[in-house]
Amino acid sequence: MTAYESKKIEPHWQAEWEKEKLFLTTEPAKGSKFYDLVMFPYPSGKIHMGHVRNYAIGDVIARYKRMQGFSVLHPIGWDAFGMPAENAAIKNQSHPAPWTEKCIEQMRIQLKRLGLSYDWSREVNTSKPDYYKWTQWMFLLMHERGLAYRKKALVNWCPKCETVLANEQVVKEDQCWRCDTKVEERALEQWFFKITDYADRLLGDLEKLSGWPEPVKIMQRNWIGKSEGVEIKFKIHPGSTGTKVKDNELVIYTTRPDTLFGVTYMVLAPEHPLVEELTKGTKHEKPVQKFREKVKHETIHEREESTGKEGVFTGAYAINPANGGEIPIWISDYVLMEYGTGAVMAVPAHDQRDFEFAKTHNLPIKVVIDPSPQSLVPSSMTEAFVDEGIMVNSGKFDGMKSSEALRKMGDEFGKWQTNYKLRDWLISRQRYWGAPVPIIYCKMCGTVPVPEKDLPVKLPQDVKFTGEGASPLTQVKNFVEAKCPKCGMPARRETDTLDTFNCSSWYYFRYCDPRNDKEPFNRELVERWMPVDQYIGGIEHAILHLLYSRFFTKVLYDAGWSNCDEPFTNLLTQGMVVKDGAKMSKSKGNVVDPDYIIEKYGADTARLFILFASPPERELEWSDAGVEGCFRFLNRVWRLIASSKAGDPGRKLHQTIKGVTEDVERFAFNTAIAKLMEFTNTLYETGATKESLESLLLLLSPFAPHLAEELWHQLGHKGSVCKEAWPKYDPALIMEEEITIPVQVNGKLRDTIVVPAGAQDDLLKEKALASERVKTFTAGKEIKKVIIIPKKLINLVVG
Ligand SMILES: [Zn+2]
Numbered sequence: 001m002t003a004y005e006s007k008k009i010e011p012h013w014q015a016e017w018e019k020e021k022l023f024l025t026t027e028p029a030k031g032s033k034f035y036d037l038v039m040f041p042y043p044s045g046k047i048h049m050g051h052v053r054n055y056a057i058g059d060v061i062a063r064y065k066r067m068q069g070f071s072v073l074h075p076i077g078w079d080a081f082g083m084p085a086e087n088a089a090i091k092n093q094s095h096p097a098p099w100t101e102k103c104i105e106q107m108r109i110q111l112k113r114l115g116l117s118y119d120w121s122r123e124v125n126t127s128k129p130d131y132y133k134w135t136q137w138m139f140l141l142m143h144e145r146g147l148a149y150r151k152k153a154l155v156n157w158c159p160k161c162e163t164v165l166a167n168e169q170v171v172k173e174d175q176c177w178r179c180d181t182k183v184e185e186r187a188l189e190q191w192f193f194k195i196t197d198y199a200d201r202l203l204g205d206l207e208k209l210s211g212w213p214e215p216v217k218i219m220q221r222n223w224i225g226k227s228e229g230v231e232i233k234f235k236i237h238p239g240s241t242g243t244k245v246k247d248n249e250l251v252i253y254t255t256r257p258d259t260l261f262g263v264t265y266m267v268l269a270p271e272h273p274l275v276e277e278l279t280k281g282t283k284h285e286k287p288v289q290k291f292r293e294k295v296k297h298e299t300i301h302e303r304e305e306s307t308g309k310e311g312v313f314t315g316a317y318a319i320n321p322a323n324g325g326e327i328p329i330w331i332s333d334y335v336l337m338e339y340g341t342g343a344v345m346a347v348p349a350h351d352q353r354d355f356e357f358a359k360t361h362n363l364p365i366k367v368v369i370d371p372s373p374q375s376l377v378p379s380s381m382t383e384a385f386v387d388e389g390i391m392v393n394s395g396k397f398d399g400m401k402s403s404e405a406l407r408k409m410g411d412e413f414g415k416w417q418t419n420y421k422l423r424d425w426l427i428s429r430q431r432y433w434g435a436p437v438p439i440i441y442c443k444m445c446g447t448v449p450v451p452e453k454d455l456p457v458k459l460p461q462d463v464k465f466t467g468e469g470a471s472p473l474t475q476v477k478n479f480v481e482a483k484c485p486k487c488g489m490p491a492r493r494e495t496d497t498l499d500t501f502n503c504s505s506w507y508y509f510r511y512c513d514p515r516n517d518k519e520p521f522n523r524e525l526v527e528r529w530m531p532v533d534q535y536i537g538g539i540e541h542a543i544l545h546l547l548y549s550r551f552f553t554k555v556l557y558d559a560g561w562s563n564c565d566e567p568f569t570n571l572l573t574q575g576m577v578v579k580d581g582a583k584m585s586k587s588k589g590n591v592v593d594p595d596y597i598i599e600k601y602g603a604d605t606a607r608l609f610i611l612f613a614s615p616p617e618r619e620l621e622w623s624d625a626g627v628e629g630c631f632r633f634l635n636r637v638w639r640l641i642a643s644s645k646a647g648d649p650g651r652k653l654h655q656t657i658k659g660v661t662e663d664v665e666r667f668a669f670n671t672a673i674a675k676l677m678e679f680t681n682t683l684y685e686t687g688a689t690k691e692s693l694e695s696l697l698l699l700l701s702p703f704a705p706h707l708a709e710e711l712w713h714q715l716g717h718k719g720s721v722c723k724e725a726w727p728k729y730d731p732a733l734i735m736e737e738e739i740t741i742p743v744q745v746n747g748k749l750r751d752t753i754v755v756p757a758g759a760q761d762d763l764l765k766e767k768a769l770a771s772e773r774v775k776t777f778t779a780g781k782e783i784k785k786v787i788i789i790p791k792k793l794i795n796l797v798v799g
């Protein structure tokens, strides 16, 4: 018997598995499909520990489910379009395609070295025409269904390079990544998807997703941001401006009409069309112009994050529809034209941002809701009062509860409206490395979609990457010049490409039928595999990727392409891998390279450590000692198989099978591994039967597949451990010692129950309540409290 050498056995079994085509997806019998999906990587060229964690979790589930008799679809691919490849091309004066290809090759080798049981025959690459043809098809589907439209929108713009910058290219303090020039904003005509049409369903259907972590659902709910409010019109005081503003009015949206009497000023977005008109020819024109100039240099992000304390007065006044009061109109960068109406009413006494703005600019604060029985004095307030209370200073509404006034005042002064924070999805990118938007502009026919038979619109190869000027595609004459599909006249091709989130919004459909060149996927195959039974990925995708995927799925459902309207039944978001308390990053110098760990200890140790160190959804602190510990454990298993003495671990075998199975079912891989370690110790102490050794290897195989496979063969088996069934336990052999516990009702002994010694509170409570004798004393009464003294007593307090 030789020593445990991962370097020998791991490549050997990886080659065997590939030769035997062990992980090719098999056609499922009815009710036995399991779609196990990990978020596909961006091909950066190197996998990191976060990848290892994500994929190790996915792999344990795939291997476990196969052993349970499921047909498992466990695919992998590449989210290959995007900025890093294009940036590399600009830096190296090369082309993004070969760079991407090389990165994929390197990462594929790394993933294979980890022994992940993917069905590689289904690999997809979103930057290949055979894939992006169908991403373009998805755009056409959206267009056909009235869900794609064009409008002007702001982009980040570098005035020196004269180019649009992606968000990732805006660095440091809003500077261009290439030349450090301060980034500006420009309005460009761009494409949008009308995801807002689906806001209600995207919100409502979150209820169906019982297999999703609650925090993710909360983030989606907040992102969609449904609110009930009213639209209220404020007339502009005609005498208050330098020009002849007469019948103009400002429309605002508020969820707090109960505060209407407390409005002491209004704020417009600096780019609001009325601003110029209001200030023209007045002494306010200049300062307003200056402020608008300044805001132009702020990015949308800066403005959203702005605490909203900067602003200038326009000189104009609006009239409060509730009491006829005149209120000054200001502009501030925190109000954005894109959101809502570009105008807000400000109630400093009852809104924190308004409160701070009013304090800074010395604007009046008027209390209209009191936290009864106290009353508020504006001058002594240190923050806004935002809760419900009793109406004051509000005319006929005085004395009313604010919640009641909210309804009544909403009805009287405005029009009720449901609003969403969710905005339409800007899908245009002024970049090369993406799927071209399949649209042609014709002078005669207007905006014409490229017919399906002409897809894909291929990216031209002969392109210069300078990083300056407009998108590289605008420079390629034979790309831009096109024939109108309708009238055949010379026309211009769209040069924007699709946001890469488009590629990742439907890739899980493509995995069901990855080589189809007639349609994006075959409906029957999608019905066979979808929805994804288990999706695993980082929490950073909690909003955009998951929301866009749900949107695509619903559109495909509505269009009759699929029968599922939610793509992911269960979601697991794994925690970060940190070292010395910080996320692994180059700048912190705390990165552990997976290759190094594999080289030194083997893939099995790497997998085992990462699964053992922490429950999947929690943060994982890297520990060299922990890695050593896992390596030592695998060595112990290795020596045990070679040298164990005959003996019988008795019930421990069946308890271990039961415990590990239950742990794996609830993804508590760390405790499952702990039980296997404990069982190994037992086998050293008691000696082992052949059955107990075999079971140990079977239970270990999803975690450390190479070692398990090697030892399985050393025990004399010819077939792969991966094809074996998951071990079963004998319920008769897991019985624990039982104890008798008295049950009291209101302190009086009424019955006794017999339970396992280690029974949890839930079980004790359940058994006590199920007792027929106890029931006669609790019937028709409310159980107010259940007091449990472990192993001693249960007392039910009823009344
Ligand atoms: Zn620049």
Ligand SMILES: [Zn+2]
Residues within 6 Å of the ligand: 442, 443, 444, 445, 446, 484, 485, 486, 487, 488, 489, 491
């Ligand atoms: Zn035409």
